[in-house]
Amino acid sequence: MMYTIIDVETSGTSNRITEISIFKYDGKQIVDEFTSLVNPEVIIPVYITSLTGIDNVMVANAPTFSEIAADVLAITEDTTFVAHNVNFDYNVIRNEFKALDIDFNRKKLCTIRLSRKLIPGHKSYSLGKLCAALHIDIVGRHRARGDAEATVVLFEMLLQKEGAETVFNDFLKKTSKEATLPSHLPTSVFNNLSDKAGIYYFKNKKGKILYIGKAKNIKKRVLSHFYSKAQKSLDLCRETSDIDFELSGSELIAFLMEDAAIKQHYPEFNVVSKRAPKAYAIFSYEDRKGITHLAYNTLKATPNALQTFSTIADCRQYLEKMCTEFELCPKFCHLQEAVTQCSHYKITTCKGVCCDTETVNDYNARVTAAITYITESKQDLVLKQKGRNAQEEAFVLIKKNVYLGYGFVDKSEQITTPEDLENFLIPQKDNLDVQKILRTVLRV
Structure with a gap:
């Protein structure tokens, strides 16, 4: 090979x-080599130069990737x-080819994963x-040349290890x-993941x-992260060494557990979910003519x-519902601005105030x-939910439209009133993200 x-x-x-x-x-010796600086056509940051020694001057007259693509x-x-951490190098090169509208597909072997299998026990790989x-x-x-040359020597060692042929063949199988x-990430960690509903931690x-x-x-779902070619997924996978998980029983409770966990830990790769959502609210006030308005604004204001x-x-949408049900005026519910008389295209129940x-x-x-x-x-x-196992049921508790949390109850427990569930409640904070999750379920 x-x-x-x-x-x-x-x-x-x-x-x-x-x-x-x-x-x-060729399995015994180096038969060819290609090494080159490459003009990335972007500015090289100072921190990269301090790590690699490669600066903008060095690559100014170097060929672009399109000029070496054929080589x-x-x-x-x-x-x-x-490669050592093959998914990184492979995807970087594949993306360069993708920018040129060229498909790049090769079988892959990772010397980190091979090393973990054939020379286990090292503190760092x-x-x-x-x-x-x-x-x-x-x-x-x-x-590039120094690291690649060292990887050649490591690869030669791995080829000579007992059982190497079997390991190499297993790694190269399409189903592997x-x-x-x-x-x-140790293979054992991935193999121990559950195929049930819940949340997971990279x-x-x-x-x-x-x-x-x-x-x-x-x-x-975890496996789908590894197949993703998005840059965020590639960066995440490159740093991942362990994956933990918690079962939820149902998808709804998984949503709620995820929201609480993100707001507790603020992981760097959960950028969107950890942003504090902007809240809006409906309120009432009386104008100079004594007419009571329903209006909306940011919650802070x-x-x-x-x-x-x-x-x-x-x-x-909620104000439109109130207008229809209580025959209110769209103008004084601020669904129409700068009009003397309402003429809403949908709401025609105004009585003429x-x-x-x-x-x-x-x-x-x-x-x-x-x-x-x-x-x-x-x-x-x-809200009754499926439990984490056959002997258990789960629930989500809401009082006066306020989310209190979720819980898990053994089916052998005697539950006769909602108050009985509070002994099993895992208290959680209500927030706009949670309300949005629950509104989807309740269709409110």
């Missing part, structure tokens, strides 16, 4: 190649792509530390997940939580909020009824 052992240096965040080194290896294709053709432990010299650390899993080598997700099938929402659209054909007192009486409905029609709900 023919292998190409490869290392690339990149521009950092933009992940454009600044240097590439490829050694073609890379030729030397890697009909070979197995080998980073190239520098592993090579130091194995007494492999790296001439030019963090330069070894080339798909993050390089630093962690780095220090145990820091990087990302929290939810799923109906944890194992299947709202005096005595009657009901809160996550978007202005939700506010308007806006054009003086109805008294203010009669109109305000209906507004008062609407306000009473809004404030007093809040529900107490127990």
